[in-house]
Amino acid sequence: MRKLLTFAATAALMAGVTTAHAADKLGLVVSTLNNPFFVSLKDGAQAEAKKLGYDLVVLDSQNDPAKELSNVEDVLGKNIKVLLINPTDSDAVKAAVRTANHADVPVVTLDRSANGGKVATHIASDNVAGGKMAGDEIIKLLGGKGKVAELQGVPGTSAARDRGKGFHDAVAADKNIDVVASQPADFDRTKGLNVMENILQAHPDVQAVFAQNDEMALGALKAIQGSGHKIYVVGFDGTDDGVAAVKAGTMAATIAQQANKIGALGVDAAAKIIKGQSVPKYTPVPLKMITK
Structure with missing residues (x-):
């Protein structure tokens, strides 16, 4: 046996x-x-x-x-x-x-x-549609009038290109929305912080920010909180940290992908x-x- x-x-x-x-x-x-x-x-x-x-x-x-x-x-x-x-x-x-x-x-x-x-x-997600969703939300938050900045992802990536296209298609349709800055921060939180600090120095009257991912959005939030300004931030991806910031009321919205x-x-x-x-x-x- x-x-x-x-x-x-x-x-x-x-x-x-x-x-x-x-x-x-x-x-x-x-x-x-x-x-x-x-x-x-x-x-x-x-x-x-x-x-x-x-x-x-x-x-x-x-x-x-x-x-x-x-x-x-x-x-x-x-x-x-x-x-x-x-x-x-x-x-x-x-x-x-x-x-x-x-x-x-x-x-x-x-x-x-x-x-x-x-x-x-x-x-992939429909990044053009997502960018447009972000742009439409910012228009709504600002009541159709205001100055907006954009934090772009890694130049040359389809995600950065498509999200940017959707966003600009949305805001271009509203003549009272002025995009005063569009700068790359490479989808990175620390770079998002640094780029947002620079934008705030050049454009202290910015009222809303579209960040092409949540990492940059969270970096931008840190810069904004340090400045004392009231600025709406819309991110992209729907990461755990991004969603938590939305629920806490520090970030206005995020376009959630399902990674x-x-x-x-x-x-x-x-x-x-x-x-x-x-x-x-x-x-x-x-x-x-x-x-x-």
Whole structure:
């Protein structure tokens, strides 16, 4: 009986090892994990990969296009079936996408698109619509008249371009709204603080700010609180810190993305690609306005 049990245990162990090694690998290269939004995106992808039985290799590009390309080369060497990538820059990522193309590994872009190379599908929020939602909210908060500043994300990213377009489309329709400053703060909280301080020095009469993500919005809030001015701040992403600031009444609103869902849908798309199923060129993820 002992021998039979030992044999059964050994067989079960070997089966477990075989299953683990047989699991298809997916690669996820993230622009940065020093941002709560992208941490949530990664968490969503990891949870979905575990649920579907895939091994997910995650690498952090630290907002560096050169490191991003190196990460893609590294993860391609791990025999992945599909590359999921959240680009540091929509133009710079072209080299990474083409590297995957040459290796015959399908590419799925998340949150930010790629301006070159072959991509199987792109999964993101409708950033133009979100930017317009932010602009419309600011117009409402100001009663249709006032001076506004904009903190832009990383130049060259599709998210910064599209959110900015939607915002400017909205405020341009109202002749009494004056955008007095539009400056990049690279989606970074500390840079958001510094840029907002500079804007306040040049334009102390600013009445509202659109920050293209919550991290910059929270940095801007700190600068505004230090100045003593009453200024409405609208962010973007719906991160935990951003939502908490809205609920506390210090931030006027945030346009909430569903970062976890973007990551999960990326893995779902990868699973379909592996199975030979078709995927749409673009999968929009719904947005919602969060106010107090």
